[in-house]
Every structure is written in C-alpha cells, then in structure tokens.
Amino acid sequence: MRHLFAAMSAALFAAPAFAAIPRDGALGFQPAATRIAERIHSFHTFLLWIIIPTTIFVLALLLWVIIFHNKRANPTPRKFSHNTLIEVIWTVVPALILVGIASQSFPNLYYQDVPPNLQTVQEKASKLLADGKSAQYESFVKEYNPDAAAKGFINVKAQGNQWNWTYTYPDIVDDAGYPLEFVSNPLQTGLSTDSKAGVRNLSVDYPMVVPAGRYVRYYTAAADVIHSFAVPSFGIKTDAVPGRLNEGWFLVDQPGVYYGQCSELCGVNHAFMPIEVRVVPQAQFDRWSQLMLAGDYDAALASVQAIASVEPASKFAAITK
C-alpha cells in the first residue's frame, strides 16, 4: 500500500527540470524557486497524506452501508439512535486532524506573510553558531539566509493598473531624488494582431528585475480596481487594493525568468496583465538599474536578456563556515 501511494504521488507530482513556465499537459505545481514555495509544496504533500486516507475511509463506510445494510441484506434494521462512544470518536478525531493541519499551516502562513527582521536573522544565526548548535544553525539557515540578510532588503512596489503593472524601486533614485519607476506592458493582449515574441500571454516589454540571493520586499498597490500580484514559483500572491499598501517578501537563489499573472478578476483585460520577473546576479542588476535610471530602457532590457549564472558555491556560503 505504501509503495502504491509513493508511486501514485510520484506520477502525479513529478516535476520537470527547473522552469517557471506553465507547460502543456503538466500536473502539479511549477518548481519552487523560493523557500516559501518549497514549504507550500511540502504542506501540500502532507495534506495529501491526510485527505487520501480520509477519502478512502469514507468510501469504505459508504460501500459497507450499501452492501451490508440494504433492504435485501438487512431486512429488519435495529432501531437505536445514539451511541455515545462513536459520537465522541467522530467529534474528537476530526478535531485532532484539524489541529494537526493547523500546526503545519499556521507557521507556513506566518513565514510567508511577515517579512523577516533581517537584524534578528543575523543575530540569531551568529548566536546559534557561537553556541555550537550546528544542526539548529543549518535548519535556521535553510529558512532564513543570514548572508542575504546582511545585505538588506531590495524594495519594489508593484502597482496594478487596468491592465499593466507599474514597478517602483524607492531606494534606487536619480540625482533629482526621483525613484526608478516604469510601466510593464504585456506583449500580447489576445488579439490576432499580437506580436508572437516571448512566452505567449506571459512576456512583457519591460520586466521586473531583482537580484538573486537577496531579500526582496514587495509592496502592492492599485490605481483603479483590485488586482493581485502573484508568481506561482515564488509561492506569493498578494492583493493590490486601491488606497492600501500590502507587503510581502521573497528570496530567489536561482537566477532565471519567472512568470506570474494578475490573480484578481480586474476587468476585460484581466487575462492580459502578466508579471515577468527576471532574477539576475547582483552585478547585472546594478547595471540594469543604472541604465534604467539613465532612461536608456532598451539598453537596460538588452542587459537582462541573457542571465548570468551565480556560482553554486556562493549559495548559502554560511553553511560551510
């Protein structure tokens, strides 16, 4: 039985090689690019281990009733209406299952909802290291990358408009003090005259660019109606509400191109306000942001068309310290 379940889940949730693009005929999630997404995926697998046995158990009960308690098999039914023991069991067991689910889901919810305090991350990491608690240190580093924490946040504001996104980098300012800000338009809008460039319905003219291995804190806002900023491989989805500023965070180690879409029905072109995030090494990000600030958008775009890779050794270098 165990092997059958393993084979079933392997067939259902086998992930293709790393790619953040939805693929025809694929099942399951896009591969996780952040720790948030990894945690969501393992929570999803955990839930499967609960819901599959529950469904099989309920199916077995139904079959038992159908087979052994139909009119032919059981012509004179017994006439009782209460059984205290079974009532206690069917109240307590589901409650315990829900407590078990909550014990896993609440930490995940809190983890993704609250941008970590980077100061605390560094202090806690060095304290664990100083105390020689290497196992706890490694599991802490897996959740909160202290090397990245030392570099601080990259802040990006994503404002939803009908129907494109405006990205603002409040910390990247020109000589006059104005922040880097640009509009990211879809390449396709569902028309026969659309350009065929890029990934269908997902590519944009000027993508959001962030550095790899850095904490990114994003804010969402909206100019007109409610939108939602969502990138499945990052495990993030945050509503963009007019008059409100919502926030979230993510940290991507692997440079690459990641796609998302507006995930709140926001009008006739809701399906055509994609999100393209290019995660590039820090040096490439710095060059891109300087070119964007200088107003040379096409050169900036060209500078992130090919994405340089980062040395795998620089990933979580802290572990080997």
Ligand SMILES: [Cu+2]
């Ligand atoms: Cu929208």
